[in-house]
Amino acid sequence: MSREWPLWEIFIRSQHGLAHKHVGSLHAPDAEMAIKNARDVYTRRNEGVSIWAVKSSDIVASSPGEKEPMFEPASSKVYRHPTFFPMPDEVKHI
Amino acid sequence: MNDAKPLFEYLLRLADSDLLLAQRLGEWVGHGPVLEEDIATTNVGLDLLGQSRLWFAYAGEVEARCNGTGRSEDELAFLRDAGEFRNLMLTEQPNGNYADTMARQFYFDAWHELLLRGLTASTDARIAEIAAKALKEVRYHIERSADWVIRLGDGTEESHRRMQAAVDGLWMYTGEMFEVDAIELALIDAGIACDARTLAAPWRERVRAIFADATLDLPTGTWMQGSGGRGGKQGVHTEHIGPMLAQMQWLQRAYPGAQW
Numbered sequence: 033m034s035r036e037w038p039l040w041e042i043f044i045r046s047q048h049g050l051a052h053k054h055v056g057s058l059h060a061p062d063a064e065m066a067i068k069n070a071r072d073v074y075t076r077r078n079e080g081v082s083i084w085a086v087k088s089s090d091i092v093a094s095s096p097g098e099k100e101p102m103f104e105p106a107s108s109k110v111y112r113h114p115t116f117f118p119m120p121d122e123v124k125h126i
Numbered sequence: 127m128n129d130a131k132p133l134f135e136y137l138l139r140l141a142d143s144d145l146l147l148a149q150r151l152g153e154w155v156g157h158g159p160v161l162e163e164d165i166a167t168t169n170v171g172l173d174l175l176g177q178s179r180l181w182f183a184y185a186g187e188v189e190a191r192c193n194g195t196g197r198s199e200d201e202l203a204f205l206r207d208a209g210e211f212r213n214l215m216l217t218e219q220p221n222g223n224y225a226d227t228m229a230r231q232f233y234f235d236a237w238h239e240l241l242l243r244g245l246t247a248s249t250d251a252r253i254a255e256i257a258a259k260a261l262k263e264v265r266y267h268i269e270r271s272a273d274w275v276i277r278l279g280d281g282t283e284e285s286h287r288r289m290q291a292a293v294d295g296l297w298m299y300t301g302e303m304f305e306v307d308a309i310e311l312a313l314i315d316a317g318i319a320c321d322a323r324t325l326a327a328p329w330r331e332r333v334r335a336i337f338a339d340a341t342l343d344l345p346t347g348t349w350m351q352g353s354g355g356r357g358g359k360q361g362v363h364t365e366h367i368g369p370m371l372a373q374m375q376w377l378q379r380a381y382p383g384a385q386w
C-alpha cells in the first residue's frame with residue numbers, strides 16, 4: 033500500500049457569481065484535510081470565497097493521443113463560429 | 127493614569143506569548159513533514175506574529191502615556207532580555223517532533239480562543255477590538271490543532287504513542303494559563319482583563335472531549351510549572367527561552383536599528 037497521501041485537485045471560486053476555477057493540486061489524507069490545506073496553500077492572499085476539492089483519481093480526462101478524432105472535426109467547421117455577422121462598433125466585449 | 131503600568135504588563139503578556147509561539151512555529155519553515163503542512167503551520171505562526179504586533183503597538187502607546195516615551199514594536203520584541211519577557215512557559219517549549227508541536231499548539235489554542243472570547247467584552251475598547259480580530263484567526267487554529275491531535279492520537283500505534291507522550295510532557299505547563307496575580311486582579315476588577323481562572327473548566331472540558339476522540343488519556347498530574355506567581359508571566363522562564371531569543375534577536379543586537 034502506498035504511504036503517500038492521495039492527490040487532490042483544487043477549485044476555487046473567487047467571488048459570488050463566478051464559476052469555480054482550477055488553481056492547482058495538493059496532497060492530503062482525506063477530503064476534510066484537503067479543504068484545510070487548500071485554504072492554506074491557495075487562499076492566503078484573499079483569492080476565494082469557496083473551495084472544491086476533488087480526488088485527482090476521480091477526474092476522467094480526455095486522452096492527448098485522441099486529439100485528432102476529438103477536436104479536429106470541429107476546426108474545419110468555421111460556420112459554427114458566429115463570424116459571418118457584421119458587428120456594429122458600439123457593441124463591445126463579444 | 128495609575129492603571130497604565132498594570133495594563134502595560136498585561137499587554138506584554140498577551141503580546142509575548144503570541145510572539146514566542148510564532149517564532150517557534152517559524153522554526154518549521156522548510157522543515158514541515160509535507161509541503162502543505164509546512165505552509166499551514168507557518169501560516170498560523172504568521173497570524174500570531176500579526177496579533178503580537180497589535181498588542182505591542184498598544185503596549186507602546188500605554189507606556190508612553192505612563193512614562194512620556196514608549197517603545198516601538200521592534201524595541202519591545204528585539205531589545206528585551208529573557209527576564210523581561212512575559213510569555214507563558216508553554217509557548218517557549220521546543221518544537222520536538224510534530225506531535226509535540228501540535229500538542230503545544232492545541233493546549234495553547236484551546237486557551238487562546240477562550241481568552242480572546244473573554245477579551246472581546248473588555249471595557250477597554252482597543253483590547254476588545256484586537257481580540258475580536260484575533261479571534262477569527264484563532265478559531266481556525268484550534269480547528270487545525272485539535273484535528274491533528276485526533277489524527278495522530280487515533281492514528282497508528284507509533285503516532286498514538288508519540289501524541290500521548292507529547293500531551294503528557296507538556297501538561298505541567300498548562301496550569302500557568304489559569305493563574306492570576308495582583309496585576310491581573312486589578313485589571314479584572316476594572317473589567318479590562320479576562321479572568322483566566324474562569325477559563326480552566328471550559329478548557330479542561332474541550333481538552334477532555336478532543337482527547338476522548340483521539341483515544342488519548344487525559345494527564346492527571348497536579349503539579350504545575352510556574353505556579354504561585356513565579357511563572358513566565360512574571361518573567362521566570364525555562365532554559366529554552368535563552369537560545370530562542372538569541373536566534374530571534376541577534377540581528378537587531380548586532381546591527382542596532384537595522385531596517386528590512
